Amino acid sequence: MVKNFIAITFVILPVMAGLLGIFFPAFGWFPIYGKSQFTIELILQFSQKPGILRSVFLSIFIAVFSTFISYWLCIFSLIFSQKINIHSSLKNIIVPLISIPHITVAIGILFLIQPSGWISRMISPWFTGWHNPPNLHIAPDLYGISLIMGLVVKELPFLLLIGFAVITQVNLKNYRQQISSLGYGLISGWFHVIHPMVAQRMRLSVLIVLCFAVSVVDMALILAPSTPAPLAVKIFNWYQSPYIESQFLAASGAVCLLFITIFCCALWVFCGKVFGFIFRILSYMGCRLIISSFVSKIFFAVIICIVMLFLTLGIFSTISAGVWAFVAVWQYPDFLPRKWGLSSWELNFEVYIQPVINTLIIGIISSILALISAVIWLEHESRLKTKYIELAMYLPLLLPQTGFLLGMQVLLISLKLDGLYVTLIWAHYLFVFPYILLSLSPTWRRWDVRYEMLGASFGFGKLKRLFRIKIPLLLLPILTSFTIGFSVSSALYLPTIFAGNGSFVTLTTEAVALATGGSRQAAGIAALLQMSLPLSIFILAGLYMKAKAKNFSYFKN
């Protein structure tokens, strides 16, 4: 009961209010602009804007395609992880990559792949003969390919993290033995037997990735085409335009984006069902996929190469964004800067103290709160099934941010809650909690109850069992989700601006502001600081675990 109440007051109601805040203006009700009649005219006006159809298609294409690539790369990595333990080698790259902010990745990728970028500088002029950058149609390109790449770089690690947690949950080893004894190979066995279980457990995470890709603005501003831009960027521009009509267009666009999001999710779920159905039929008919081990090996090599390519791209993009912090002069086609220097730091250093403090405080408090509530949530769950309420907790991730935040801001101001530190932390909590819940729940749910029975047999109470047995044993996943929570918080841009009234500077607001400026050096410093916080939290958590594991050598992995 309490759980429902809290969920409704702190999450569901504000989000719903935010939604109304876009639906009303979209249908013509916005008294401050002197419009208070419900009409469909504005929606029609929106649909007749030049290039709108293409914007919509572009949004759908980018979202579906980037999710599709990330998902299948993740699935095939999982398949091959049955045979070779790639998890332990990937683990050390995945979490840091998750903790790197989207905008850093976008800035970095742009500088890597644009015609005057780092890759081009590496091979010019000795290989290409380019003394001046060529006029090639890449980054940004017309079809959003660079944005898709950027999204895959960010989403693949997240899906891998969830995926690896999920396959430990489905008890792969036992199935594996049965499947092999029935004569299925690695890949066909996966699709006939294991995939349905994994797909179902990963669905929510995949949908979150999909929805994020539909509504992404900060990355798209840097990497997406602009003639026309994806719908989310268009909405953002309308919202920022000084003309009154644009506010209505933005609202109509946000409603449209909501439907696109729903459509994409429906499409994804439908295709998943069809896929599952086909394999069920095949299983009934006794057909099985037979893939020769040679082909499977080649396939394996190719997939691993692609996965590694994207992960390295992620690493290099952060390097290429951060390296600028130490550059004085670096002109095309020099492979390395002509002059290194820290001159930009002098100009900027003291400016960063306040943002660093804010980012730390907001991130740590919101993640700790989210962690505590996630633990309470998961502990309660074992008794009470509250599926729908839980789904509602994911609403902030499933709805386009550009839309409901404006409506929510009106609510905050009328409650006189805007611009307070508490409000800002709450706004971050809205986004941090679902991610923490998502990353913690697989481990929590596969918890072996026998430990608890053992504890109970010692006469430990519920709380004591939780603090003395469960939490110490699950410390690693808890710390991992804390790191994820912190990095989510430290990368939030729009919620920080809206809930904080713009008066709280964090490293992200600073980085985005500087990314719009001309100086790559300043943007590099911001990017470096921005990723350094989540990374140091990650490293600290790792060190702490190592120290812990020393006295607890049995659980060392």
Add this chain to the structure above:
Amino acid sequence: MINVFYKKSKRSFAKSFLFIFFLKSLIYPVFALENSSFEQKIMRESSRDVSFNAWGGSPATNKYIQWVAGRVKEKYGITLRHVKLTNTSQAVARILAEKIAGKTEKGSVDLLWINGENFSRMKGTGLLQTNGWANELPAFRFVNPEKMPDTVFDFGIPTDGLESPWGRAQFVFGYNSKKIKAPPRSASELAAWIRMNPGKFTYPQPPDFIGTSFLKQLLIQLVDDRDALYQSSSNSDATHLLKPLWEWLYETHPFMWRNGTIFPSGSSHLLRLLGDGEIDIAMSFNPSEFAHAVEQEILSKEVKSFIFDEGSLANVHFVTIPFNSTSPDAAKIVANFLLSPEAQIRKANIKFWGDPTVLDINKLPEEFKMNFRQLPVHQSMLSPEELQNIVPEPHPSWVEVIEEEWQKNFATGGKK
């Protein structure tokens, strides 16, 4: 004595103010330049925290605002907080949200750096103070509205004292003088240059401010009936008037960067492209931007500036106080300081920012006149004389028409 004077009501305050002005102009320079009684009167009851919402994309500007914060703290005990915006409309939207929610006092924005479009939007929706205040600031006496009407008309809209002039912006091109010997000085020369140097020119995509300004700059040159641009767009046949502009663009786009299929997102993106050598001509609305980038070694020393022979677009940027500002009085003091010769001269200095002054140098006391004339010059920046060649901004209604038509012509992803 003066303090007694100021204890009167607000209305008589304005009157007495003029009177004091008159007095002071007679006995000047016996009085100190900083009119401390103004600040005393204003500061007596109000809060001293000022949240200054201003675009934060330029380290030089940010640094300058930090300096201002230090000075107003020292002089008046005011704590100035710079809220760094990526786009001014963010703050306007926030003030709007506050208005919708009925928050008529203790708003989050005290002082806002603003341009003509946002000003007309805020004025139109009642987001500004009800009474004009800017023309009563002591430092306003150095402004010369007769000589420079753009200090009281923002994009042709009267400011009514609701915003205080801060700096001057002018449209300039920057070019790589190593690759271009004689820069193109008219629309037709530019078109010819673009054809000769494929892929080396582009402009930020409208509705980006700089991109739209470039189109306006072209339009002024290409149009048959220039006077029509200074009236509302609804008074003339816009389709016919804009035709030469679209023809110019249709002819040159295939020879532009990325063959005119994609455009940079803003002037900073453009600057980076110039620095990377992807393009050879860029543009800005800040005449010192290229000099500044050269100083910061973002651009090479060969980059220089030019404007069209027929003159370039110019306007003034302002600071304003929203209707629900928490400390409007302290904000006025900051606005006054921003307009003071001390602050203006530092702003005009290329070493700090390089944003030209809105003051009439001839109206200043001798020492400041001297200081202004001795400001360092920069080879990448045009001289004040060269920058005198100005064409005024067209009526604001044209902006919307141009942006809308541009979208239709070039941003639908259809035929090229």
